[in-house]
Amino acid sequence: MSNAIEFYYDFSSPFGYFASERIEALAARVGRKTVWRPYLMGAVFKAIGTDSLVNIPMKGAYSKMDMERNARLMNIPFVWPEQFPFMSIAACRAFYALVDQDEEGAKALSLALSRKTFAEGQSIIKPEEVLAVAATLGHDPEELGAAMADQVTKDRVRMEVDRALEREVFGTPFFFVDGERFWGCDRMDMMEKWIETGGW
Amino acid sequence: MSNAIEFYYDFSSPFGYFASERIEALAARVGRKTVWRPYLMGAVFKAIGTDSLVNIPMKGAYSKMDMERNARLMNIPFVWPEQFPFMSIAACRAFYALVDQDEEGAKALSLALSRKTFAEGQSIIKPEEVLAVAATLGHDPEELGAAMADQVTKDRVRMEVDRALEREVFGTPFFFVDGERFWGCDRMDMMEKWIETGGW
Numbered sequence: 001m002s003n004a005i006e007f008y009y010d011f012s013s014p015f016g017y018f019a020s021e022r023i024e025a026l027a028a029r030v031g032r033k034t035v036w037r038p039y040l041m042g043a044v045f046k047a048i049g050t051d052s053l054v055n056i057p058m059k060g061a062y063s064k065m066d067m068e069r070n071a072r073l074m075n076i077p078f079v080w081p082e083q084f085p086f087m088s089i090a091a092c093r094a095f096y097a098l099v100d101q102d103e104e105g106a107k108a109l110s111l112a113l114s115r116k117t118f119a120e121g122q123s124i125i126k127p128e129e130v131l132a133v134a135a136t137l138g139h140d141p142e143e144l145g146a147a148m149a150d151q152v153t154k155d156r157v158r159m160e161v162d163r164a165l166e167r168e169v170f171g172t173p174f175f176f177v178d179g180e181r182f183w184g185c186d187r188m189d190m191m192e193k194w195i196e197t198g199g200w
Numbered sequence: 201m202s203n204a205i206e207f208y209y210d211f212s213s214p215f216g217y218f219a220s221e222r223i224e225a226l227a228a229r230v231g232r233k234t235v236w237r238p239y240l241m242g243a244v245f246k247a248i249g250t251d252s253l254v255n256i257p258m259k260g261a262y263s264k265m266d267m268e269r270n271a272r273l274m275n276i277p278f279v280w281p282e283q284f285p286f287m288s289i290a291a292c293r294a295f296y297a298l299v300d301q302d303e304e305g306a307k308a309l310s311l312a313l314s315r316k317t318f319a320e321g322q323s324i325i326k327p328e329e330v331l332a333v334a335a336t337l338g339h340d341p342e343e344l345g346a347a348m349a350d351q352v353t354k355d356r357v358r359m360e361v362d363r364a365l366e367r368e369v370f371g372t373p374f375f376f377v378d379g380e381r382f383w384g385c386d387r388m389d390m391m392e393k394w395i396e397t398g399g400w
Contacts, residue, residue, distance in 0.1 A: 048257040050250075057248040058370040062383060072400050073390065170258040183262060186386045190273070200272050 004033040005191075006176040008169045010041040011088035011124065014067045014078065015185045017114040019173035021076050024107075026188060030195045032177070036099075036107050038092045039164040040157075041172055047165055052085045070185065077119040086117075089157065090127045090148065094134060096156045097147035109134055204233040205391075206376040208369045210241040211288035211324065214267045214278065215385045217314040219373035221276050224307075226388060230395040232377070236299075236307050238292045239364040240357075241372055247365055252285045270385065277319040286317075289357065290327045290348065294334060296356045297347035309334055 007023050009016030020036075027034045045051055054060040064080075071078035091113045099106035116133050117124045124130055127148060131141040147153055167176070175182040175191055180199065182191040194200075207223050209216030220236075227234045245251055254260040264280075271278035291313045299306035316333050317324045324330055327348060331341040347353055367376070375382040375391055380399065382391040394400075 044258075048259065050256065050259075056250065058244075058368040059248065059250075062368070062370070062381060065381070066383070066387075069390075069400075073393075168258040168262070170262070181262060181265070183266070184386075186384075187266075190269075193273075200269075 002033075003178065004035045005195075006035045006037060008037045008039055008164055008172065008174040008176075010172045011038055011091040011110075011113060011117070012085045013041065013172040014071070014118055016172040017078075017118040018067075018070060018074060018076055018185050019188065020111050020114050022074070022185075022188060023173075026192050030192060032195065034107075036095070036110060037160060037164065038088070038095050038110065039161045039169065040089060040092060042087075043161050044165060044170050048170055054085065077115075079118065079121040081117045081121050081123060083123060083125065086123070086125050088124070090130045091124050092157050092160075093127075093148040093153050094130045094144060096160065097144060097150070097153045098139075105137070105139075109137055109139070112137055203378065204235045205395075206235045206237060208237045208239055208364055208372065208374040208376075210372045211238055211291040211310075211313060211317070212285045213241065213372040214271070214318055216372040217278075217318040218267075218270060218274060218276055218385050219388065220311050220314050222274070222385075222388060223373075226392050230392060232395065234307075236295075236310060237360060237364065238288070238295050238310060239361045239369065240289060240292060242287075243361050244365060244370050248370055254285065277315075279318065279321040281317045281321050281323060283323060283325065286323070286325050288324070290330045291324050292357050292360075293327075293348040293353050294330045294344060296360065297344060297350070297353045298339075305337070305339075309337055309339070312337055 005023065005027055007019065009019060023034055041052070053063045068078060091110075094113070095106050095110055098109060112133050113124050113130060116122050122129070124133065127145060130148075131145050134144050135141050171183045173185060175187075177191060177195060178199070180191075180194055182188070182194075205223065205227050207219065209219060223234055241252070253263045268278060291310075294313070295306050295310055298309060312333050313324045313330060316322050322329070324333065327345060330348075331345050334344050335341050371383045373385060375387075377391060377395060378399070380394055382388070382394075
């Protein structure tokens with residue numbers, strides 16, 4: 001892990017999607033590797049007694065507007081999928097089924113899944129929907145589908161979610177780098193400055 | 201009100217304090233007036249069933265660190281007052297007792313109160329503590345104290361809090377300008393860009 005930027009996100013978060021679109025360029029500018037760690041926010045919401053931002057009175061409507069405004073500012077295509085928030089466990093399982101053998105492939109699949117749902121508005125909830133996206137990247141749907149359904153993968157996802165909770169990853173996106181924590185798309189510029197300067 | 205920047209904040213919020221230190225310079229750069237509107241976040245927390253950021257598990261500890269990190273980055277002196285979060289109704293009453301007759305004086309008092317508690321770490325909870333700060337700015341403590349205790353002032357504060365709730369001001373700082381809403385110190389740069397460009 002060393003001096004890599006660890007990037008936690010939930011596939012069902014628009015801000016996680018925006019971060020996915022930006023993190024590799026940021027890392028390249030500061031000469032760092034990245035470690036992508038999708039997880040399930042639902043477990044965290046349960047643990048700290050909160051809810052998805054968009055379900056909170058007042059904050060919900062504002063946040064949706066703010067996400068759309070941020071997307072336009074960053075020139076990132078953005079639409080709302082029909083079902084939102086949504087369960088992202090299938091996407092998570094696909095990622096962890098791949099990541100140990102093919103880290104770059106797992107990142108590319110992650111980005112393709114995020115774009116499928118937040119740029120095209122299509123569902124990535126069902127395993128077969130995830131596999132259809134994976135197939136466009138050259139993955140064999142049967143092979144990947146079997147790996148996603150494997151208990152080893154299920155346990156891996158659970159372990160990663162538990163680990164995120166242990167590390168108090170209470171939001172998305174959430175970054176660890178150089179012993180510092182950064183929560184939110186709106187802390188990415190600060191994180192870049194922190195890495196460049198060694199902190200303040 | 202016209203094209204002014206309306207600035208809502210709670211005196212007990214560090215991010216509200218940081219915004220107080222920055223808003224006039226921002227407004228001057230874009231050629232806008234400001235309207236300061238302190239209010240009481242407690243009423244909002246009750247309405248939307250949430251709590252002060254710093255009291256939320258995990259998020260609380262992170263947020264405190266993030267506030268300190270932001271203060272250092274912006275070169276704003278910052279310490280934690282002994283009691284935090286705290287009741288800021290006395291500060292609110294002092295502000296609204298002054299603002300109609302002396303808007304600039306009310307802003308100056310607001311900033312002095314915020315600095316007293318977040319730069320010096322002193323309490324501004326009690327009316328006499330608020331009045332001691334006001335006295336250093338040339339206000340007559342007896343006169344201002346009487347105005348703060350007046351039912352007209354108490355009603356004004358309640359009205360402003362109700363108005364904030366009606367306008368769904370669910371956080372601090374919170375800005376309205378050109379029909380757009382911006383929540384958070386970390387949206388001030390975006391707000392400035394929005395005003396300059398006419399939005400996107």
